[in-house]
Amino acid sequence: MMTATTTYRNGQLFVEDVSVSALAERWGTPLYVYSRTMMGNQIRALAGAMAAVKPLICYSVKANSNLAVIDTFLKEGAGLDIVSGGELFRARKAGADPARIVFAGVGKTQDEIEYALKEGILFFTVESESEAVRISDCARRLGVVGRIAFRVNPDVDPQTHKYISTGKKENKFGLDLNRAAAAYAQAARLPNIELAGLHIHIGSQLLNPQPYAEALDKISGLCRDLKVRHASFQYLDIGGGLGIDYKPEQQALEPAQFAAVVLPRLQALGLKVVLEPGRSLVGNAGFLVARVEYVKPGYDKQFVVIDAAMNDLIRPALYQAHHEILAVRETADRITGDLVGPICESGDFLAADRELPAVGPGDYVAVRSAGAYGFSMSSNYNSRRRAAEVMVEGGRAELIRARETWDDLIRNETMFERRG
Ligand code: LLP
Numbered sequence: 001m002m003t004a005t006t007t008y009r010n011g012q013l014f015v016e017d018v019s020v021s022a023l024a025e026r027w028g029t030p031l032y033v034y035s036r037t038m039m040g041n042q043i044r045a046l047a048g049a050m051a052a053v054k055p056l057i058c059y060s061v062k063a064n065s066n067l068a069v070i071d072t073f074l075k076e077g078a079g080l081d082i083v084s085g086g087e088l089f090r091a092r093k094a095g096a097d098p099a100r101i102v103f104a105g106v107g108k109t110q111d112e113i114e115y116a117l118k119e120g121i122l123f124f125t126v127e128s129e130s131e132a133v134r135i136s137d138c139a140r141r142l143g144v145v146g147r148i149a150f151r152v153n154p155d156v157d158p159q160t161h162k163y164i165s166t167g168k169k170e171n172k173f174g175l176d177l178n179r180a181a182a183a184y185a186q187a188a189r190l191p192n193i194e195l196a197g198l199h200i201h202i203g204s205q206l207l208n209p210q211p212y213a214e215a216l217d218k219i220s221g222l223c224r225d226l227k228v229r230h231a232s233f234q235y236l237d238i239g240g241g242l243g244i245d246y247k248p249e250q251q252a253l254e255p256a257q258f259a260a261v262v263l264p265r266l267q268a269l270g271l272k273v274v275l276e277p278g279r280s281l282v283g284n285a286g287f288l289v290a291r292v293e294y295v296k297p298g299y300d301k302q303f304v305v306i307d308a309a310m311n312d313l314i315r316p317a318l319y320q321a322h323h324e325i326l327a328v329r330e331t332a333d334r335i336t337g338d339l340v341g342p343i344c345e346s347g348d349f350l351a352a353d354r355e356l357p358a359v360g361p362g363d364y365v366a367v368r369s370a371g372a373y374g375f376s377m378s379s380n381y382n383s384r385r386r387a388a389e390v391m392v393e394g395g396r397a398e399l400i401r402a403r404e405t406w407d408d409l410i411r412n413e414t415m416f417e418r419r420g
Contacts, residue, residue: 049255063278158203167202201239286371302337309341
């Protein structure tokens, strides 16, 4: 699985049938490179494993929100999971059918709710009783019906990094299971509200499927009860979270393993199933390519200084995340040290205290598993322009986002004295 899209040919790294150094020469670095073929393969594998319940797979746009990536999944028949008005705007620009969009998030504003109601999305996943009231108010004003699925917090441990665990009782997400029945009863009395279903999302980067089983077992009684009470209650959205292999020794949570655990439970409930995968569809389909600027000896290790930084890929700094580092020109030689960027922060590293390929100035490196939460979490810190993005399919490569210009950096700024 791990090297499905990358191979060395004559000592040069390829993504599908395209040489990575040719891409770097053509479009410059730092450069995000995505394999469209792998994205398609990933969603088809999940759809195949879950075919018994014919799920609506709503690609989680936050993982990688480039229009071409969204379009790739739309062409595979996916719906979308969004978390902001901005993501709804992107979804619509990419041509998504609103009737296949679900909208999550703990802090939806009135403007965002109205925008989504006007577009006619499938449902909102609702995080609190007060949010249901707000959706009802907005829907009444607009003369439409707001479909909702309360997000229930089942209080299970997803066994993942604490920053990406979302279904434990100390997390801000979802309604306490003990409060959920009352919240539904209360929402059933609200005008212009339809109870469409129930939502859980317990965390991200789960490698063990058991927490899904535990969560489903905890909510199944409530689902059965709601289905009997409300004819409109049709959907069970079980979120995303399937983990990928960031390290060679890791095993991704494969669709078949996931399906083996969730399918019997879902079939017993007989509700329409929605999934919201992000990382598992795009994570290992993306690479961040950078050029080595310097190799600088430290007291007891080497610092390989590249032209990509924490503003391009923040996961190592934020979660101590591990990303494999590949030399674009194959080498068996290794050095020990840190792969760092030019930003003025000690946290600016893409790999720390690692065995790295022995590269030198002018060489290119590829940071693996950067397709999810890579570009979408990037910033302009240190007034760095955000990277370009390229999509590859077979032997074809297309620029899907141009590198920002210096003018882009100051586009929305004005001098104080110029304001009226
Ligand atoms: N659905 C909901 C409601 C979510 O909050 C998320 C992710 C997903 C679906 C998609 O989860 P996935 O299948 O990608 O695990 N920035 C972090 C990950 C944050 C995940 C946030 N929610 C990282 O880089 O690891």
